[in-house]
Amino acid sequence: MIAAVVGVGLIGGSLALSLKERGVANWIIGVDNNTANLAKAQELGIIDEGSTLEDAMDRSNLVVLAIPVDATLGAVVGILDKVKDGQVIMDVGSTKHKLLQLVAGHPNRGRFVAAHPMAGTEYSGPEAAVKGLFTGKTMVLCDVKNSDEDAVEMVEAMVDKLNMRTVYMNGEEHDLHTAYVSHISHITSFALALTVLKKEKEQGRIFELASGGFESTVRLAKSSPDMWVPIFKHNRNNVLDVLDEHIRQLEQMKELLQSEDYETFYKLIQKSNKIRKILK
Amino acid sequence: MIAAVVGVGLIGGSLALSLKERGVANWIIGVDNNTANLAKAQELGIIDEGSTLEDAMDRSNLVVLAIPVDATLGAVVGILDKVKDGQVIMDVGSTKHKLLQLVAGHPNRGRFVAAHPMAGTEYSGPEAAVKGLFTGKTMVLCDVKNSDEDAVEMVEAMVDKLNMRTVYMNGEEHDLHTAYVSHISHITSFALALTVLKKEKEQGRIFELASGGFESTVRLAKSSPDMWVPIFKHNRNNVLDVLDEHIRQLEQMKELLQSEDYETFYKLIQKSNKIRKILK
CATH class of the missing domain: 1.10.3660.10 (6-phosphogluconate dehydrogenase C-terminal like domain)
Incomplete structure (x- = not known):
């Protein structure tokens, strides 16, 4: 499958590397407002190509939002507006309650899966991305009852392939x-x-x-x-x-x-x- | 030389292992009020024998105090009272000012060297002792101007052999x-x-x-x-x-x-x- 990673920093970059290595995705499109970071990510082999959000939305099965949580809040509604059949949108941010409130009434809410990998380092940017960052760590999936079953299954299959443990809870918890x-x-x-x-x-x-x-x-x-x-x-x-x-x-x-x-x-x-x- | 290590826990035990491995001492006498820890230290090969403080004082060239800082304050004067010619007493505790005040006027003050290796872990007891704990770390030597030159030289030579860096300062600093x-x-x-x-x-x-x-x-x-x-x-x-x-x-x-x-x-x-x- 084709995965788009929006935000090619520590978390997005590490996820891109892992998705490829574990055979979850065979092509990674990187998206980043910071063009230097995008070029760096390609140079480091983290992504297969850099593109725009629109192009990435058009061509990918999975779109991962790995940007600061305020940027995710600013972008998620517009992204859900344009989601295609069968496409899954997933975030990996560190806060969930406001985000889940924001998307709650959206007609395409079911295509969204709120995820938070409990892994990271104190470094940032594509240079900080490492394979194996998520191995053995916990992935929190929030409010999955409001996501479509096939969307949750796609994310759960990914979590399994990354050798992560899953924990389910609501956004407030x-x-x-x-x-x-x-x-x-x-x-x-x-x-x-x-x-x-x-x-x-x-x-x-x-x-x-x-x-x-x-x-x-x-x-x-x-x-x-x-x-x-x-x-x-x-x-x-x-x-x-x-x-x-x-x-x-x-x-x-x-x-x-x-x-x-x-x-x-x-x-x-x-x-x-x-x-x-x-x-x- | 023969070294006595008083307190065979994390720091004392690790030092005992390093002194032996680096050829600083060829025989280590362990002293500990906790007889179970003393037996454990011998079983683990950290010390060559367990003995009493008096016996250790009689037979060793170097006596290292690696006990909690209040225990060092309670013991150091009695130890300096009995120090032999050429023998060096050294502590490895985490506070220095009160200790240095206490020994300041002692007739055998010169035989004492106040040292603090900036190394450790959150574990304790002889089971926590590890070779190489001090490698590349800093040894603080305090108020060396009040120690005899040969005593300071013995400790400095040890610090060198342990591949440590030396920093000098007074107890207050x-x-x-x-x-x-x-x-x-x-x-x-x-x-x-x-x-x-x-x-x-x-x-x-x-x-x-x-x-x-x-x-x-x-x-x-x-x-x-x-x-x-x-x-x-x-x-x-x-x-x-x-x-x-x-x-x-x-x-x-x-x-x-x-x-x-x-x-x-x-x-x-x-x-x-x-x-x-x-x-x-």
Whole structure:
């Protein structure tokens, strides 16, 4: 089949590579407003050709939207307006609730499948695309009851071929859960980077001592604002809730340190150690 | 030479393995209050024999203290009291200022070298010990001007053989810098784990969506409270300062989200992206 990938960055590019490698698609049309990225993607063998959205819509069986979530919201209705018989439109964005509300009443709603691969890195652009990014990872499919059966089956078959695990939930659940296990991680990383970069201005040598632990907690701060600001915007209420709770936890630790209540601090750390049962 | 390693956990055990492998020591005496850990360390080939601190002090050229920082403070004076001619005592703890104040006036202060390898993992105990943990990492040596020249030379030669890089600073600088590039990372991880574990009680499926980004920011929350509470206690003022600043950064992000000032939020993320120049 012919797949069109709109947005040939980290996620779109990696998906294009995987679709080809796993034999899901035999031809990949890339679409990107950024012509330099489009040329780069072709040069790197990520896509077979670059084209316009209209041409890609005309010729492909599957259209994957792998652009920032605000851009998806801006484009999806026009795309669904023009969808052809049997064609499937799929997004891979990090927020779902607003998007699913937007397409809810569309006459071609059934051709749309909302998907979110729980995979990524802190890098962006076609150079960041890697084969195997999705292997063993989870694909969340949202509100599949509102998608046509054949459209869901096409996406499920793809997910199987990519060796991914499928999780089904509605858009609201998805946005709540990702606020906790993805979006807040980015907020804390951005804030931690700012904290330490600020101190570096007074204490130039500070990074000489940085090691694996620091790198681990701060690496997400390399992530692109073009991708992340729209996510925080679309998932604002959930992100604010989890951010409130996170600040409360930090305030509690601060108070325990201030009052030198190391016994309670010890118990808190023990409690947080329960994350061991989740992370292998 | 004969090296004694007091505390055969992650750091002490890894150091024991490296000293042997790199030919720095040909015999390793392990010392540990936890007899099960001592037996385990011998079974794993990390140490050549287990013994008492007194016996180890009698027979070794180098004594490495690799125990929690409060235990080091409790033991170091008694150890310096009994140090023999030419013997070197070295610690590998994560805080230095209080320790260096404590030994400052000791008649055998010169035999002591304060060292901190900027390496580790979130695991603990002898089973967590790995060869090569220190390769390519930084060893901080503190206040070497107060150590005897031959003692510093012995430690520097070891650092060279372990393929580590040396950074020199005083205890105060060390504690300030590690608060920013190590201790705060652990606080944010502990707090993030608590935030998400709390939510899991309402929303059982939350971790199904956890992926690499989440794991990265939260893995340090597996770290042992036995090691970390004493560090936060000894470095309380610096940790409180950086925690204050970190909470301020998070509050700022929260306010920007509340007021929907996405333009400023975008600029903040761009600023935090400067961490790219530090982390490769």
